[in-house]
Amino acid sequence: MSTDNLGKLENRVQLKLLSVPENIGLCRVVVASVAARKDLTLNELEEIKVAVSEAVSNAIIHGYDNNPDGIIFLEVKRFEKGLEILVEDKGKGIEDVEKAIEPAYSSNPERIGLGFVFMKSFMDRVEVDSRVGEGTRVRLVKKWPANGEEG
Amino acid sequence: MSTDNLGKLENRVQLKLLSVPENIGLCRVVVASVAARKDLTLNELEEIKVAVSEAVSNAIIHGYDNNPDGIIFLEVKRFEKGLEILVEDKGKGIEDVEKAIEPAYSSNPERIGLGFVFMKSFMDRVEVDSRVGEGTRVRLVKKWPANGEEG
Amino acid sequence: MGEIRRFLRDDSPVKVSRSLKETAFKVNRTKENLSKELGREPTIGEISSALDIPVEEIVEAMEAVQLPSSIHDTVYE
Ligand SMILES: Nc1ncnc2c1ncn2[C@@H]1O[C@H](COP(=O)(O)OP(=O)(O)O)[C@@H](O)[C@H]1O
Ligand SMILES: Nc1ncnc2c1ncn2[C@@H]1O[C@H](COP(=O)(O)OP(=O)(O)O)[C@@H](O)[C@H]1O
Ligand SMILES: [Mg+2]
Numbered sequence: 386m387s388t389d390n391l392g393k394l395e396n397r398v399q400l401k402l403l404s405v406p407e408n409i410g411l412c413r414v415v416v417a418s419v420a421a422r423k424d425l426t427l428n429e430l431e432e433i434k435v436a437v438s439e440a441v442s443n444a445i446i447h448g449y450d451n452n453p454d455g456i457i458f459l460e461v462k463r464f465e466k467g468l469e470i471l472v473e474d475k476g477k478g479i480e481d482v483e484k485a486i487e488p489a490y491s492s493n494p495e496r497i498g499l500g501f502v503f504m505k506s507f508m509d510r511v512e513v514d515s516r517v518g519e520g521t522r523v524r525l526v527k528k529w530p531a532n533g534e535e536g
Numbered sequence: 537m538s539t540d541n542l543g544k545l546e547n548r549v550q551l552k553l554l555s556v557p558e559n560i561g562l563c564r565v566v567v568a569s570v571a572a573r574k575d576l577t578l579n580e581l582e583e584i585k586v587a588v589s590e591a592v593s594n595a596i597i598h599g600y601d602n603n604p605d606g607i608i609f610l611e612v613k614r615f616e617k618g619l620e621i622l623v624e625d626k627g628k629g630i631e632d633v634e635k636a637i638e639p640a641y642s643s644n645p646e647r648i649g650l651g652f653v654f655m656k657s658f659m660d661r662v663e664v665d666s667r668v669g670e671g672t673r674v675r676l677v678k679k680w681p682a683n684g685e686e687g
Numbered sequence: 688m689g690e691i692r693r694f695l696r697d698d699s700p701v702k703v704s705r706s707l708k709e710t711a712f713k714v715n716r717t718k719e720n721l722s723k724e725l726g727r728e729p730t731i732g733e734i735s736s737a738l739d740i741p742v743e744e745i746v747e748a749m750e751a752v753q754l755p756s757s758i759h760d761t762v763y764e
């Protein structure tokens with residue numbers, strides 16, 4: 386697990402929720418409210434929300450095979466210089482992480498396999514830690530961009 | 537602790553957050569997104585949000601004396617027939633709960649002492665469990681009102 | 688305690704929250720106007736001060752009018 390120097394911790398929220406699809410929206414709202422700094426643009430906030438949706442929907446769809454009784458852990462930490470998000474499930478885990486994060490790879494032939502591509506393109510750091518039969522943890526880091534007049 | 541027959545559990549979310557004022561808004565949003573699935577009116581949803589704000593701001597202001605390092609626990613459970621909310625702090629606790637919930641009582645002469653009045657008027661059940669030096673737990677229950685055609 | 692229910696009565700169902708939709712509409716319009724004016728995308732803070740709407744409300748409104756919460760929702764449903 387890498388460290389990023391993100392400065393002082395400003396807020397920290399941890400959630401434990403059921404793996405039901407409606408909680409994807411809840412995770413988006415929670416992350417957006419913690420992240421919503423005045424100097425972000427709406428597009429940047431939207432990108433962070435998309436990255437979180439992808440990680441949480443993976444936990445539900447793949448980690449727990451759409452079983453609504455699974456538990457998802459979400460942690461959001463806002464620092465002076467950026468945001469750190471952890472999404473964790475105790476589901477089936479990923480056999481080959483390298484392959485899973487390849488663009489257009491999906492273990493389900495009906496899916497498009499772009500979840501990790503979105504996470505990587507919208508966040509500054511994406512780390513996947515997974516063990517078969519134990520679960521998966523995705524760490525997402527976004528450094529605050531320099532926006533606005535000072536930008 | 538009383539039991540209410542609220543039927544089948546539909547969603548459950550647990551949060552652990554820092555006692556910073558910005559998290560009052562976060563708790564409102566979380567409760568609103570879990571609650572908003574039902575045939576509630578905007579006004580009823582707004583009342584639930586007010587009750588949660590009062591409980592969470594009490595934890596911050598009284599429980600932790602505005603110290604931002606305290607931990608607040610929020611649990612929201614949506615059942616078929618109603619909503620259950622727990623707000624917990626590990627702060628200073630309440631010496632005399634009976635007195636604390638009296639209308640217009642506040643331990644701080646500059647405050648108006650209507651927090652519990654709002655909670656009681658907007659929710660169907662308000663229970664306070666507190667121990668000096670250990671903390672306070674407030675349980676709020678709202679039964680879904682009979683709105684619309686079935687009403 | 689009925690007098691405590693001092694809020695503007697709004698008995699419209701939650702799912703079609705008109706006020707949030709209106710906020711989202713205003714936010715999008717202001718975002719476009721400010722983009723032209725500034726020659727870049729405005730920040731949430733700039734939109735918030737232009738409309739005099741708190742950041743928290745902007746965030747909530749933008750989420751409320753969101754389409755599928757993941758590109759996967761369509762597949763999932
Ligand atoms: N939380 C998870 N648990 C188990 N497997 C996962 C998890 N997240 C991702 N995967 C695996 O990684 C693959 C690629 O994920 P992704 O890029 O989001 O594409 P997609 O979701 O469309 O399959 C998935 O098909 C799945 O096999
Ligand atoms: N979480 C808490 N921890 C400690 N004391 C509390 C807590 N919640 C309420 N109290 C006590 O109960 C009193 C009444 O609360 P409330 O009705 O919300 O009025 P107010 O917040 O305006 O004082 C407070 O003044 C405080 O002494
Ligand atoms: Mg995916």
Ligand SMILES: [Mg+2]
Nearest residue numbers: 590593594651
């Ligand atoms: Mg109070």
